[in-house]
Amino acid sequence: MNRDLYQTLGVSKTATADEIRKAYRKKAKELHPDLHPDDEAKANAFKETSAAFEILSDEAKRAQYDRGEIDSDGNPTGFASAGAGGFGGGFGGHSQTGGGSFQGDPFEDILAGMFGQQRRKPGPRKGADMRYRVDISFEDAVQGAKRQMTMGDGKALNVSIPPGIETGQTLRLKSQGQPSRSGGPPGDALLEVHVRPSKMWTRDGSDLRMTIPVPLETAVLGGSVDVQTTGGSVTLKVPEGSNTGTVLRLRGKGVQFKDKPGHLYVRIEISLTDPKNPALRDWAQKQ
Template sequence: MKKPDYYELLEVQRDADADALKKSYRRLAMKYHPDKNPGNAAAEETFKQIATAYAVLSDPDSRSKYDHFGEDRGQAAVDPFSGMGGMGGVRLDPGHLRDVFGDTFEELFGTFFGRTNPHQGRDIKVRCEVTLELACAGGEALVSYQRPIRCKPCGGIGARAGTSPSACESCGGGGQLRVQMGFLSVVQTCPRCRGSGILIANPCSQCRGTGLSPEEVSRPVQVPAGIETGQTLVIKGEGELGRLSGRPGDLHVEFIVKEHTLFSRDGRDLTCALPISFPQAALGAQVEVPTLDGKARLKIPAGTRSGTVMRLKGKGVYDLRGMSRGDQLVTIQIDVPKTLTPRQRELLEEFERLNAGDSDGHAERKSFLERLRAFID
């Protein structure tokens, strides 16, 4: 089935700016929000679709990918690991919605996205620098970060030893208050207990009532082959621990691919420059080229010009789904020697003398000389 066009979904023109997108999305999200359409599965589906469309189009990078490649690539930027097993699961990050709706976000959307137990641990974001080799082939990298764990003195409850927390009187311990706003019934976080449902009269001196204490952890993460800078892997349950019965948050690993001294990346292709000598270019040669898999042989045909791009098939980057691999593009650069021995100079001067009488082998020079003559005449 063909997926609907994201611009049509959001009812905007293809050149709509960030503001127009946000405005239109805000209006549609209000219209199709499940709380306003109870039991209406179609509205819920539309709501999810516009949320996805906005997630893709509000990010300049994924928007340009979507514009070029359509839904699959645009989506990949937001949800690059969908369909890859054993990665700990990935979901659409509703974080951007907070940006659109401000503080009302939690109240409006929290329950829809499967939050919001106030005891739930927060997500932890961590950056992971990887080499180009690792980003291309995939593998394992180590990340270190602070992950708050349960405070030992108070057992994670947050109350000083010998005292215990009491249920919040404002919300009756539920942590939430339901408020009628016009036709919209809105669930708000209880301002008194800030959603925890409990009040701590004597906070634990170690954690100041948070119930958490910081701990440095290191853990390996699986780097998917083909990962690009800015793409994020979400590992469920590896974020901040929840309090009391709350479930833990998630760990968001954002990858940064380091620059390489030899190779640059162009999507799934790798590019590199290869200097060769003038005789190699003129006579042809077998040369060695570095690739991510080690050295490869490359045949330079006789008469190769500087700037020629040669393609090593299948020596590029794996795509995220691991199905295929790009190429390595080698740009030939003719290396002109800066110094010459007397013998080299002698040979080159002789070459040039022979060359002067014969322009047949130099189509480019011949055509230039003809045009020059026509210009002077």
């Protein structure tokens, strides 16, 4: 079935890359199978949403889809664009506007037979793609990583995880799918990613957020505390007179995008190291 990928994501055909990404993130959170384990309809909708995002988030594939050169599943339609009045995909008729022409005409074999020409032999076909679902850690999704993963069929693959990847996105490993039966190139391995949630951090776009306990003395007098980031432990300076709810920023300690890393926002929560400390009780009674 040939779906409208823009309608699947709920965006217009003029949507920007950022609008497409935001729409996908929203739908992926609403439809993810982990949140609806027994809902087949939502599982299918999630797959369609992921497939739509895979094409529309890729500038080259989106252009091919808009020209009608590939369908909603990413498969070639057999037609190339014929100018402003060209093919919209499938067998939707054609126009001579712009002087366009068929590329890879599907009627070539029929015409060849009518005029006694030799039928052209089909070329080697690419092998089938293999689809997998892989779980990755929150830290790897934030930092990026290179991992060797063992798939469900026992195949071990070397995977490069880009920083910032999110649940529902797909990694394509070239030539790691099924071998071709006709001498063509092998298919690809398509890895649908699921990011395991973290008990320590939450993600907000390119930024991360967390809460840490700070001793009362440090909050009142100022000082420093160790903070665990996705890349290791760092020292955070706590200003004098800080209170529960104070948010401090660690620059560049969020999602490690190469062009512009995000930040880590640390919310302070005052804790009492010894609630029964007599000196603390005396101080509180004098207030």
